[in-house]
Amino acid sequence: MNDSGTYRVLVLGAGAAGMMCAAQAGPGVLVLDHASAPGEKIRISGGGRCNFTNLHCAPGNFLSANPHFAKSALGRYGPQDFVALVDRHRIPWHEKTLGQLFCDRSARDIVTMLVDEMAVAGAELRLATGIVDVGHDGAAFRVETESEGRRQIVRAPVLVLATGGLSIPKMGATGLAYRLAAQFGLNVLPTRAGLVPLTFTGGTLDRLKALSGVAVRARVTADGPPFDEALLFTHRGLSGPAVLQASSYWREGSDIGLNLDPEDTIRPALRHERRTAGRKAPATALAAHLPARLAQDIADSADLPPRLADCADAALDRLMQAVRDWRVRPAGTEGYRTAEVTLGGIDTAGLDSRTMQARAVPGLYAIGEAVDVTGWLGGYNFQWAWASGWAAGQAI
Ligand code: FDA
Numbered sequence: 001m002n003d004s005g006t007y008r009v010l011v012l013g014a015g016a017a018g019m020m021c022a023a024q025a026g027p028g029v030l031v032l033d034h035a036s037a038p039g040e041k042i043r044i045s046g047g048g049r050c051n052f053t054n055l056h057c058a059p060g061n062f063l064s065a066n067p068h069f070a071k072s073a074l075g076r077y078g079p080q081d082f083v084a085l086v087d088r089h090r091i092p093w094h095e096k097t098l099g100q101l102f103c104d105r106s107a108r109d110i111v112t113m114l115v116d117e118m119a120v121a122g123a124e125l126r127l128a129t130g131i132v133d134v135g136h137d138g139a140a141f142r143v144e145t146e147s148e149g150r151r152q153i154v155r156a157p158v159l160v161l162a163t164g165g166l167s168i169p170k171m172g173a174t175g176l177a178y179r180l181a182a183q184f185g186l187n188v189l190p191t192r193a194g195l196v197p198l199t200f201t202g203g204t205l206d207r208l209k210a211l212s213g214v215a216v217r218a219r220v221t222a223d224g225p226p227f228d229e230a231l232l233f234t235h236r237g238l239s240g241p242a243v244l245q246a247s248s249y250w251r252e253g254s255d256i257g258l259n260l261d262p263e264d265t266i267r268p269a270l271r272h273e274r275r276t277a278g279r280k281a282p283a284t285a286l287a288a289h290l291p292a293r294l295a296q297d298i299a300d301s302a303d304l305p306p307r308l309a310d311c312a313d314a315a316l317d318r319l320m321q322a323v324r325d326w327r328v329r330p331a332g333t334e335g336y337r338t339a340e341v342t343l344g345g346i347d348t349a350g351l352d353s354r355t356m357q358a359r360a361v362p363g364l365y366a367i368g369e370a371v372d373v374t375g376w377l378g379g380y381n382f383q384w385a386w387a388s389g390w391a392a393g394q395a396i
Pocket residue numbers: 012013014015016017018032033034035038039040041042044045046047050051052053129130131162163164165167168171172173174175176339340341367368369370378379380381382383385
């Protein structure tokens with residue numbers, strides 16, 4: 001077995017956080033990744049255009065057992081810092097909606113930028129390299145790698161865990177960072193899939209499935225803040241940005257609330273029509289405000305007289321309750337197979353929020369999605385990867 005050398009820093013994972021960290025940390029850094037290309041999740045993100053940050057990024061857009069932990073890194077490396085880097089590389093971008101910034105051309109621009117930044121800093125990138133074993137020999141971390149059947153050992157006094165979470169195993173996601181953190185005595189909080197479609201069974205699934213393909217703006221609430229975005233009915237249940245957002249807050253066994261008229265504009269419109277166009281069926285009147293299939297389903301569920309004129313206030317209240325407070329209980333989520341992120345992970349209680357260094361293990365750092373900090377949909381997760389990677393890279 002070759003001893004291929006001693007480095008200043010070993011970074012495990014050439015994803016968003018690992019590359020950002022290596023680009024800051026400079027020469028003497030070796031980045032290892034089992035994938036054959038760096039930043040694969042960046043490449044596929046945002047429909048291939050990478051929603052690389054969010055202008056409105058604030059600590060309140062993140063979930064963590066310690067909501068204060070992310071403040072330091074996010075405060076020192078914000079969206080404008082990343083935008084400045086993107087601008088320096090002359091990468092064209094645009095704001096889509098809600099402060100979400102996307103590449104004009106391709107997410108590959110961001111990957112190329114980070115690879116270039118690492119090269120300029122003098123960091124070395126080794127791809128298609130498996131991590132066989134990691135230990136500490138008293139003086140340095142020792143990582144045994146395997147590439148093309150050959151095993152090698154590399155050492156460094158600093159080891160950065162940046163192998164991300166468990167989402168999309170087909171793309172090479174593994175629990176390596178969690179295993180290594182636990183091996184070095186760090187606490188790892190239970191993980192679950194986040195930003196993920198919700199699945200249903202039985203009669204609820206039959207009802208939702210019948211609406212498959214319908215998209216509508218809605219306010220979706222699980223066990224957290226409400227999200228006003230698009231809702232999509234699918235053959236497995238519910239998806240779309242509002243549902244993905246709420247899924248990160250959803251806890252097994254609880255209902256989610258769907259409000260299909262958050263601004264409460266339908267009730268006065270129907271009251272008006274009851275007077276002026278009372279011969280209409282309630283579903284027909286509702287279809288002026290909601291997709292027709294959905295309007296029919298909701299009207300059916302409210303058990304109304306056939307004509308709007310015959311709907312007393314109590315009947316209209318029933319209809320509006322069905323529109324504005326539709327409660328459904330998910331059976332589960334689609335899981336890591338389709339989740340954009342992993343909630344939970346390396347407990348921030350064991351990390352220094354300024355540097356991302358493990359308090360009890362000098363030289364060990366954890367960054368990115370592997371840490372128990374998870375952002376909303378909309379560029380927040382990359383911003384956390386950049387900020388935590390930057391914070392660690394500055395410190396080492
Ligand atoms: P990341 O997953 O990027 O990198 C981890 C690296 O470690 C990978 O290169 C992997 O190959 C490597 N690795 C893993 N296990 C290993 C092992 N055992 N040995 C060696 N290497 C190993 N966020 C956002 O803000 N805007 C967006 O538009 C999107 N879009 C999006 C789309 C989809 C489909 C997904 C799945 C996710 C997103 N995200 C997102 C989330 C975002 O991609 C995610 O939060 C960051 O990539 C996390 O960065 P990390 O560097 O922590 O992990």
